[in-house]
Amino acid sequence: MKIIALEEHMLPRDIIEAAGVDLGLRAGKRAAELDEVGEARLRVMDDAGIDVQVLSALSYFVQGLEPSRAVDVNHRINDRLAEIVATTPDRFKAFAALPMSDPSGAADELTRCVEELGFLGAMIHGQTNGVFLDDPSVRPVLEAAARLDVPLYLHPAPPPADIVSTYYSGLTPEVGACLSTSGWGWHSETAMHVLRMVAQGVFEELPELKIIVGHMGEGLPFHIDRIEDMLSPVVTGHSLSVAETLRRNLYLTTSGYNSDIPLLCAINAFGVDRIMFSVDHPFAPSEKATTYLASAPLETADREKIAHGNVEKLLNI
Template sequence: MKIIALEEHLFPRDILESEGLSLGIPMERRAKELDDLPARLQIMDDAGIDLQILSAVGQFIQELEPQRSISIARQVNDRMAQTVSDHPDRFRAFATLPMADPQGAVVEFRRAIEELGFVGAMIHGQTHGRFLDHPSFQPVLECAEGLGVPIYLHPGLPPSAVREAYFGGLEPAVATLLATGGWGWHAECGMHVLRMIVDGVFERHPALQVIVGHMGEGLPFSLTRADDLLTPMLKGHARSVAETAQRNLHITTCGYTSVAPLQCALTVFGADRIMFSVDYPYSATDKAVGFLNQAPISPADRVKIASGNAQRLLRL
């Protein structure tokens, strides 16, 4: 069985250091592993992963001033393209976009897909406090839809006002984790998707496909409730909240290795909309692959999640 992992991060340390930048907490804690290619390949071999879809740790790039954001995104994409070129049987890549400049992001998006051969783009949460339903990002969504490639919507660090209101007064290390992978990331990313749905993003861009990680960022568990309350409020929508999510959203197993969330995701979204991911280097590759291999699902569904769905969506 072929295994393709979709949310597998990297960042070239020399670019980071030459630009005087920091990945930001909590990304710094595994920074040395992000560009250790021999170690990455060995871990993939040991676990039985055939292909990683590489993505840069990129929220801080979105938050830079526009020209610098464009320059660094281009450097990072060029380096990822070189990595793919050096190992075409082991890697593909999602583009990093300079979302601080939406028109510049469109130019880089097109270059990454049409010239570098990338399979989509990864966007990290808000950019300067704006979600993807903001009118300024309409050109980026149009670009993704026109190119026929997905956007992987990764969580991002909350704005300072949110951090203070929700996570202030806690011990700093605990607050950071609660604001990110311990809870906050997933709640906000799920809300981000619902904002896009209720604001009509997928009515305007019916072919746009969005991927979210972490077993759906809480959406499988809460979609029925959201649908019941939000759908009656929508005007001019052809589909309900749940129908839109099930048509335009794909989820990955990233960072989740327990049965109950997988069963919920399968019930709500179905096996055709779920793909495998590790979240390298922030989650254990062997544990993720072990869960994939042992999960109580049918052989056909296992193949779909392991690679079949990714091959179809990303046209691999």
């Protein structure tokens, strides 16, 4: 069975160090694995039975830099990604990193990456300096993605300092860091980010815009009926309800989730055609993810869709 993994991170250490960016504790521990896109990564893929990784830079460190620096650093990261893909095109594809502090520059960079470098879309990491994707200032990026017919993968990012202070203070540093990110906060914030886009009419204005979220839907499948009951009555004047909009514009990946209950919930809420395989390398083990995919309670046709068919259709691979 062919397997394409969709949320697989990299980060060129030399470019990040030259930019003077601190990777912090979590990413810093994985710096060598993030930087490795050669034989060692290919061995991980081979051992797990993964045919293709769609690479994305863990670029929340640089997407919100001062605009001119952000444009320069993200441009260099994307050029490096293009070199990696060109070296091993049968094993690697790429999502662009975007300088979101300069929306016009980000739209131009997305266009360059898709039209000139052959990238399949872009990954955006949460809000940028307090600005969410429903803000009119970032509409050029969304318009470019819709025009180019490529998805934006909305990935979590560390929360702003005031959120950390309000919600995660009084905890040990390790517990607070985990609870504010991968242990809970990332998922709820990303789900809220998507719902802001729905409520603010982004998908009414751009009905063809495609958004991908990871981690089996960031909790949205579990909550979708409650969201529909409570939020749809107050989001007025739209052609579709909140749940209808989510099911039209949103795609989910399995990244980091390898158990039946969230998978079956996602399938029941969104349909198997909206779900795609991911690992979240190097933050999750590839072999664990593919082993679960092979044993999950799925019909053969549905397993093939999640493993490769749905992403091939979405990304025109």
